[in-house]
Amino acid sequence: xxxxxxxxxxxxxxxxxxxxxxxxxxxxxxxxxxxxxxxxxxxxxxxxxxxxxxxxxxxxxxxxxxxxxxxxxxxxxxxxxxxxxxxxxxxxxxxxxxxxxxxxxxxxxxx
Amino acid sequence: xxxxxxxxxxxxxxxxxxxxxxxxxxxxxxxxxxxxxxxxxxxxxxxxxxxxxxxxxxxxxxxxxxxxxxxxxxxxxxxxxxxxxxxxxxxxxxxxxxxxxxxxxxxxxxxxxxxxxxxx
Numbered sequence: 001x002x003x004x005x006x007x008x009x010x011x012x013x014x015x016x017x018x019x020x021x022x023x024x025x026x027x028x029x030x031x032x033x034x035x036x037x038x039x040x041x042x043x044x045x046x047x048x049x050x051x052x053x054x055x056x057x058x059x060x061x062x063x064x065x066x067x068x069x070x071x072x073x074x075x076x077x078x079x080x081x082x083x084x085x086x087x088x089x090x091x092x093x094x095x096x097x098x099x100x101x102x103x104x105x106x107x108x109x110x111x
Numbered sequence: 112x113x114x115x116x117x118x119x120x121x122x123x124x125x126x127x128x129x130x131x132x133x134x135x136x137x138x139x140x141x142x143x144x145x146x147x148x149x150x151x152x153x154x155x156x157x158x159x160x161x162x163x164x165x166x167x168x169x170x171x172x173x174x175x176x177x178x179x180x181x182x183x184x185x186x187x188x189x190x191x192x193x194x195x196x197x198x199x200x201x202x203x204x205x206x207x208x209x210x211x212x213x214x215x216x217x218x219x220x221x222x223x224x225x226x227x228x229x230x231x
Contacts, residue, residue, distance in 0.1 A: 004153075032218050043201055043222035044154070087154075091218050098144075098169075099220060103153040 003027060004102040006088050011107045013078045020074040021105045023088030032091035033064055033071050037084045038104060044087055047073075078109045114138050117202050117223035124192055125231050132187045132226045134202030143185040144220065145169070145177060146201040154201065160185055192230040201225045 006023045013019040025033075033050035048055065050062040050071050061074040075082055088102035115136040124130055136143065141162045146154040146169075156169030160179040174196070175189050185204075189196055203220040 008151075034219070041199075041227075043225050045222065046219050049219070098156060098159065099218070101146075101154040103151075 003100050006102040006105045009106040013109050018076050022070045022072045024070045025090045027092045029093045030090045031093040034089040035073050036087040039084050080109050083109045115223040121227050123229045128192050130189050134185045136204045140204035142205045144203040148199045194230045196230050199225050199227050
């Protein structure tokens with residue numbers, strides 16, 4: 001079983017719609033959580049950190065559910081430029097700075 | 112934008128050649144990492160370093176080696192390239208936490224643009 005699991009998608013989303021997807025992690029001692037965005041053939045870039053109380057950054061909302069060991073990302077009012085692969089990233093408490101990456105969820109926003 | 116650079120961006124090379132992938136960052140970060148990523152697959156950590164003269168192997172076994180003689184420089188070397196080494200190699204760096212257990216934002220890793228390696 002992978003330590004961080006994501007639905008690979010693709011999630012085909014009409015422009016302006018809302019899309020949400022989850023990521024599950026296996027290590028209950030996980031400490032930090034992030035969503036990264038990776039465009040095709042590009043490097044990953046931090047989209048947002050995920051805080052225990054949930055947090056929002058513009059059209060993006062991230063939630064953490066420690067009891068069920070998953071985090072979620074919701075994108076409102078999708079733009080064509082939101083088309084990308086979204087990587088769920090977890091830092092386990094026993095790993096020095098090392099991050100565990102999920103394989104990513106592909107989102108395709110269509111006109 | 113993060114100040115982390117990788118060269119070359121693309122490399123096509125024959126089997127048996129020795130190659131070095133360069134990675135440099137100007138942010139003064141102590142921690143640096145090398146990842147390997149195949150198309151459509153997750154990133155796999157192959158090497159990391161928490162400072163000068165420290166290097167560790169990552170979660171994915173790799174025939175490559177790394178060195179960290181200077182804070183800003185973390186090159187990766189393949190002594191004898193093989194077709195199985197064909198992949199994208201991504202370098203990253205991150206800040207150390209100010210205090211133990213510091214907020215998660217200090218774990219942010221900044222990635223270079225990657226080197227796409229093809230071994231024929």
